[in-house]
Amino acid sequence: MYKLKLRENESKLGLNFTNLSYLKVALTHSSFANQHKDSEYNERLEFLGDSVLQLCVTEYLYKNYKEKSEGELTKIRSLIVCENSLYEVAKEMNLGEYIRMSRGEELTGGRNRVSIQADAVEAVIAAIYLDKGFEFTRDFILKHFASIMNKAIDNKIILDFKTKLQEYLQQNGEVNINYELVKHEGPPHRRKFYTVVSINDEIMGEGEGYSKKEAEQRAAKKALIKLEVVNE
Structure with missing residues (x-):
C-alpha cells in the first residue's frame, strides 16, 4: 500500500528511482522506525543531503554572482538552506502527506511540523543523489529551490x-x-x-x-x- 504512495510521490516530484528504497527511507521518520524495529529512518540521509544541498547552492552562487563577496555569499546561502526555507520547499513538494511516522507523532501535529518536513527535504535530496548522481541532483535542487534562491538573493527571506x-x-x-x-x-x-x-x-x-x-x-x-x- 505504501509503495503506491511512494510511486505517487515519485511521480509528483518528476522522478523515477532505480532503487525506490532510498525514497522510502528518506520519508521514514524515527518515530515510525521505533515502532517497527526492522525499519530504517532518514536521519543519516539528512546528514548526507545537507552536504549535497550546501555544495550545490554554494557552486551556483559562486558561479553566478561573481560581484558578491564571500561574506555576502555566505549570508545568502544561510538563508537558502535554513529550516524555514526547507519547510517552504517541502510544502511545495507536498512531502508532509508522504512521510511515515508513528500515530502518536501524527496526533501531535508531526505531519505539519517544520523540522520534520525540512529534514525530509534533505533526506530526499540524499536519496536522489545516491540513486541518480550529483549532476541530476544539482538540477533537481536548482529547479525546486529557484524561488527560495531568488528571494534570498533579493534579501526577501525573513526568519523572524x-x-x-x-x-x-x-x-x-x-x-x-x-x-x-x-x-x-x-x-x-x-x-x-x-x-x-x-x-x-x-x-x-x-x-x-x-x-x-x-x-x-x-x-x-x-x-x-x-x-x-x-x-x-
Whole structure:
C-alpha cells in the first residue's frame, strides 16, 4: 500500500528511482522506525543531503554572482538552506502527506511540523543523489529551490517575523505591540494555540500553531502582510 504512495510521490516530484528504497527511507521518520524495529529512518540521509544541498547552492552562487563577496555569499546561502526555507520547499513538494511516522507523532501535529518536513527535504535530496548522481541532483535542487534562491538573493527571506514587525513599526517612533493568547484547544499532547497581535490596541494579525512561539510568528507575519511589508 505504501509503495503506491511512494510511486505517487515519485511521480509528483518528476522522478523515477532505480532503487525506490532510498525514497522510502528518506520519508521514514524515527518515530515510525521505533515502532517497527526492522525499519530504517532518514536521519543519516539528512546528514548526507545537507552536504549535497550546501555544495550545490554554494557552486551556483559562486558561479553566478561573481560581484558578491564571500561574506555576502555566505549570508545568502544561510538563508537558502535554513529550516524555514526547507519547510517552504517541502510544502511545495507536498512531502508532509508522504512521510511515515508513528500515530502518536501524527496526533501531535508531526505531519505539519517544520523540522520534520525540512529534514525530509534533505533526506530526499540524499536519496536522489545516491540513486541518480550529483549532476541530476544539482538540477533537481536548482529547479525546486529557484524561488527560495531568488528571494534570498533579493534579501526577501525573513526568519523572524516578530523582530521584523518590531523594527518596521519602530522606524517612526515607539508603538505598543502586544501578543495575546486568545485560546488553546486539544489535549496536552496535541495542544493548538491561537494568538493575535495588536498594534496600539488594534488587532493586525492572527496566528495559530502547536506552540505559542509558532502562533506568534504567524500572527506577526499576517500583520506584516496587512501592512504590505511582505507578500503572502
